[in-house]
Amino acid sequence: MSGISPQSSQTRWRISSDSNSRMQLAIRPAVVLPILLFILSLALNLSHVETTEFHPDETRWMNRAHYFSDLRDPFGLTWEDQYITRGQPPLGSYLMGLGLVLQGRDTDTNNVWDFSYGTSWNEMNGAMPSEADLEAGRRTNAVVGAVTVVVVFFFVNAIGGLLAAGAAGLLMALHPLQIWLSSQALSDPLFVMLVALALLTAVKLTRQPTRVNAVLLGVLLGLGGATKLSPLLLAFTLAGYGIALLVLAHYGRVDTRKAQSLGPLLMLQPAIAIGTFILSYPYLWPAPLERSWNLFELRAQEMTGQSLSWPGVSVDNPIEALGRVYQRLTWQFSTTGNILETIVGWFRSPVDIWGFDLVFAIIGIVALARLIFVRGLTSGAALAGFLLAGQVGVIVVGMQVDFYRYHLPIVLAVSILFGLSVSLIWHALSDRGAARYWNLVPGVSLEALAPAGNSSPTGRRTETGSTDPIPASDAGRYRSRAGS
Amino acid sequence: MKTRALRWLIGVLAAVVVSLAAFQAFGSFTDNHDAWDLFAPVSVESEPVTIKPARLFSSGQQTSINEVVNETRGFGVPWSVYVTTDEVENRDGPIDTWAEQVYDEAPVETAPGARDGLLLFVAVPVDDHTQTHAEFVAGEQFFPRQGITPETLERIVNEQMAPMIEDNKIGQAIIEGTTWLEWSQLFQSTPNQPHTYLQSGLDPLLHPFLTIAMVGLAGAVALVAIGILWETWRGSIGVAQGEFEVASAAAAAIGRVNDAVIVALQLPTAERVHEPADTTMTPVTETRPQSDPRAIRRILEDQLAANGVFHPRSVLYTLWLRALAGFALAAGLLGIVLSILGESEPTLFASIAAVAISLVALIWNESRSWTTNAGRQRLRDWKALHADAQDDAWVQFDAIVHADHYRADLGSPLSRSWNPSAGA
Numbered sequence: 020m021s022g023i024s025p026q027s028s029q030t031r032w033r034i035s036s037d038s039n040s041r042m043q044l045a046i047r048p049a050v051v052l053p054i055l056l057f058i059l060s061l062a063l064n065l066s067h068v069e070t071t072e073f074h075p076d077e078t079r080w081m082n083r084a085h086y087f088s089d090l091r092d093p094f095g096l097t098w099e100d101q102y103i104t105r106g107q108p109p110l111g112s113y114l115m116g117l118g119l120v121l122q123g124r125d126t127d128t129n130n131v132w133d134f135s136y137g138t139s140w141n142e143m144n145g146a147m148p149s150e151a152d153l154e155a156g157r158r159t160n161a162v163v164g165a166v167t168v169v170v171v172f173f174f175v176n177a178i179g180g181l182l183a184a185g186a187a188g189l190l191m192a193l194h195p196l197q198i199w200l201s202s203q204a205l206s207d208p209l210f211v212m213l214v215a216l217a218l219l220t221a222v223k224l225t226r227q228p229t230r231v232n233a234v235l236l237g238v239l240l241g242l243g244g245a246t247k248l249s250p251l252l253l254a255f256t257l258a259g260y261g262i263a264l265l266v267l268a269h270y271g272r273v274d275t276r277k278a279q280s281l282g283p284l285l286m287l288q289p290a291i292a293i294g295t296f297i298l299s300y301p302y303l304w305p306a307p308l309e310r311s312w313n314l315f316e317l318r319a320q321e322m323t324g325q326s327l328s329w330p331g332v333s334v335d336n337p338i339e340a341l342g343r344v345y346q347r348l349t350w351q352f353s354t355t356g357n358i359l360e361t362i363v364g365w366f367r368s369p370v371d372i373w374g375f376d377l378v379f380a381i382i383g384i385v386a387l388a389r390l391i392f393v394r395g396l397t398s399g400a401a402l403a404g405f406l407l408a409g410q411v412g413v414i415v416v417g418m419q420v421d422f423y424r425y426h427l428p429i430v431l432a433v434s435i436l437f438g439l440s441v442s443l444i445w446h447a448l449s450d451r452g453a454a455r456y457w458n459l460v461p462g463v464s465l466e467a468l469a470p471a472g473n474s475s476p477t478g479r480r481t482e483t484g485s486t487d488p489i490p491a492s493d494a495g496r497y498r499s500r501a502g503s
Numbered sequence: 504m505k506t507r508a509l510r511w512l513i514g515v516l517a518a519v520v521v522s523l524a525a526f527q528a529f530g531s532f533t534d535n536h537d538a539w540d541l542f543a544p545v546s547v548e549s550e551p552v553t554i555k556p557a558r559l560f561s562s563g564q565q566t567s568i569n570e571v572v573n574e575t576r577g578f579g580v581p582w583s584v585y586v587t588t589d590e591v592e593n594r595d596g597p598i599d600t601w602a603e604q605v606y607d608e609a610p611v612e613t614a615p616g617a618r619d620g621l622l623l624f625v626a627v628p629v630d631d632h633t634q635t636h637a638e639f640v641a642g643e644q645f646f647p648r649q650g651i652t653p654e655t656l657e658r659i660v661n662e663q664m665a666p667m668i669e670d671n672k673i674g675q676a677i678i679e680g681t682t683w684l685e686w687s688q689l690f691q692s693t694p695n696q697p698h699t700y701l702q703s704g705l706d707p708l709l710h711p712f713l714t715i716a717m718v719g720l721a722g723a724v725a726l727v728a729i730g731i732l733w734e735t736w737r738g739s740i741g742v743a744q745g746e747f748e749v750a751s752a753a754a755a756a757i758g759r760v761n762d763a764v765i766v767a768l769q770l771p772t773a774e775r776v777h778e779p780a781d782t783t784m785t786p787v788t789e790t791r792p793q794s795d796p797r798a799i800r801r802i803l804e805d806q807l808a809a810n811g812v813f814h815p816r817s818v819l820y821t822l823w824l825r826a827l828a829g830f831a832l833a834a835g836l837l838g839i840v841l842s843i844l845g846e847s848e849p850t851l852f853a854s855i856a857a858v859a860i861s862l863v864a865l866i867w868n869e870s871r872s873w874t875t876n877a878g879r880q881r882l883r884d885w886k887a888l889h890a891d892a893q894d895d896a897w898v899q900f901d902a903i904v905h906a907d908h909y910r911a912d913l914g915s916p917l918s919r920s921w922n923p924s925a926g927a
Contacts, residue, residue: 269511
């Protein structure tokens with residue numbers, strides 16, 4: 020045990036060349052990067068608040084901001100069985116109300132927008148929110164979007180290391196759809212933030228299978244359900260995963276001890292998630308089962324109606340849905356596409372350039388599969404991967420109409436996979452000695468970006484790997500020389 | 504082995520049967536369910552729109568009015584619009600009586616005698632359209648009808664239609680009125696239903712009795728938790744004494760004897776063949792070396808309590824608080840259900856408070872530090888003596904306290920040298 024200190028599992032960028040010097044300054048990327056990503060994402064989101072195109076759906080979320088203040092009267096008129104309460108679960112509305120109150124506004128906003136009539140009729144009848152209210156709602160989501168980027172960073176750092184986390188956070192922060200939706204007053208950014216938090220909690224649960232972590236995961240899925248319904252279905256799939264773990268443990272196919280502690284906790288997820296979902300919405304209280312079904316049924320019927328009303332964006336089957344995802348996230352909303360177009364725009368007239376976010380995502384699937392294969396089904400990577408695949412699967416299978424906002428959870432998945440793929444590629448190159456080209460500044464080693472847990476800050480292997488008798492200060496260059 | 508396999512088989516079969524039964528029950532519930540049932544279309548025999556004379560409005564206006572009325576019938580409102588100019592100026596008596604007569608002569612209803620329809624009656628004087636009178640007449644069984652209430656109807660006439668009538672835009676006023684009626688049906692809040700017999704019976708029981716009980720429980724849990732916190736922090740012994748080795752220091756820092764402390768205690772035993780370790784624990788009550796982790800935990804806890812590092816009643820306090828908070832949690836959950844059934848707000852909020860405080864207390868209780876103030880002082884002294892990165896005791900202490908950092912799946916296996924066996 021001696022020789023290992025907690026600091027050895029944390030990664031640092033060394034500024035001083037002398038590792039023994041007490042004057043050395045250690046900047047921990049694990050602390051600095053999320054702060055930088057938060058600032059970057061928030062700045063980008065806020066800069067788009069005034070310019071992002073208005074969407075009539077925003078009026079609905081602004082209208083229901085009064086849900087937040089009406090929680091003080093949970094048996095009042097607001098929570099009766101009616102179209103509006105059946106139309107959407109409440110958490111996005113609570114968020115809008117909270118955002119308005121925190122920004123010094125009240126929750127009495129605009130009338131309900133009637134999609135049967137045009138903009139002028141709705142404007143005339145008070146269904147258009149005031150500019151101040153709308154911008155306050157949008158700013159709320161700008162913060163939520165930036166928080167999501169940070170959560171993505173922490174999640175990917177937990178399963179794939181710092182380089183993967185930085186890449187994933189950066190892609191998410193710069194993603195045009197993320198910026199677009201984080202500067203509109205809708206509920207999708209909140210939904211994605213809750214999914215990201217659930218992923219992070221899933222990893223925590225696999226490391227510490229405690230009742231508190233299990234409750235936390237279930238509560239997050241319940242709150243996700245109270246935002247967009249679909250995470251409630253994920254809670255059931257997690258319960259199935261728990262049962263599968265127990266069966267596999269019985270036959271000795273997985274880490275038995277871990278599976279036996281994790282399985283029952285996963286089996287509790289539906290009960291916790293549904294309990295949270297019901298508690299969060301006073302409308303459900305008088306008849307929880309029937310009214311919950313009302314919500315699911317109305318969403319399904321509305322989607323069918325939308326599919327009929329807008330045949331141009333209707334989706335007939337999951338294969339077509341995948342095609343839509345490709346189109347949206349390659350040609351319309353792509354970080355890499357945007358960056359390339361900007362660069363090309365410096366030299367010639369603007370052109371549409373193929374974005375290759377999805378190519379990285381596919382490589383990321385390989386990286387994630389390898390993580391799961393190596394670590395086993397009881398690992399955080401496996402559980403979170405299962406959760407993420409479930410969420411994307413629900414969207415692809417359930418997509419009847421291709422609205423841009425439905426793709427945001429897929430952007431979350433793409434960002435995570437992008438991070439893993441960058442890490443995989445980096446290490447593949449690093450193992451072949453390519454890293455030496457990056458070590459430009461003497462004493463500053465990008466080796467420190469290696470995932471935590473494998474190596475000490477100096478690049479030396481810990482007890483889990485081979486020993487490496489190199490001087491700490493030379494760690495980065497040593498690998499370079501070895502490569503050459 | 505055969506018995507075990509049989510149990511598994513029975514268990515799986517039972518799960519399949521229960522799942523199928525649940526699926527069947529849920530399926531029968533959902534098969535005929537329509538979330539739009541609130542707004543199920545209604546069939547009404549009377550004409551949707553009657554305009555006398557028809558040339559009063561443009562054909563575009565007539566079409567619009569017809570469309571909105573039919574659409575609203577599709578959302579579950581049995582209603583019609585009746586517009587007339589017949590001798591409006593020369594008619595005796597109030598116009599609302601006339602409107603009721605029109606309704607009685609040709610009732611708007613979903614079945615003969617149902618009296619569940621609504622009529623928008625509009626009387627337009629020929630010589631001055633700005634004196635037009637609009638009136639809603641509802642059958643006795645029309646209300647409740649989602650968002651449409653008598654107040655809504657009054658507001659539509661007075662606030663939406665009247666200004667347009669004053670501007671001599673009669674056709675536009677009717678379109679506006681019919682549109683708002685449809686909007687109210689869909690989007691206006693439905694009035695609260697009257698209390699049921701159960702709710703009326705529960706109400707006096709819930710408030711104030713259950714409310715006071717819940718507030719009392721929440722307060723009791725909070726007070727006991729604060730009391731335990733204070734008592735533990737103060738400690739019962741002024742100065743912690745006795746042996747204070749690495750494991751003791753780590754336990755004091757963590758506040759408990761956790762798995763990492765026990766593993767650390769056992770490791771030197773395994774290494775003793777090569778090198779005697781100074782962290783071997785001398786049990787207070789046992790003479791033989793212990794291998795049962797629970798026993799080791801108890802022995803070390805007793806030792807630390809005897810030395811004044813842990814509060815001597817920590818285990819007892821933990822059990823007490825667990826029981827009290829567990830009871831308050833269960834009672835609070837029951838209170839939530841009862842207060843929802845009885846629609847009692849004060850009881851609901853008191854029950855939520857009881858649940859929230861109990862949950863926080865339970866979570867805190869399971870991980871709270873048992874270390875006394877004297878124990879903390881002892882730990883500070885120990886740290887001052889050993890706080891050096893080169894000191895083996897310090898390194899070992901740090902490793903125990905931050906054992907979570909060494910979990911195998913923290914790192915990334917993307918590089919080739921990652922050791923998968925560490926993750927097992």
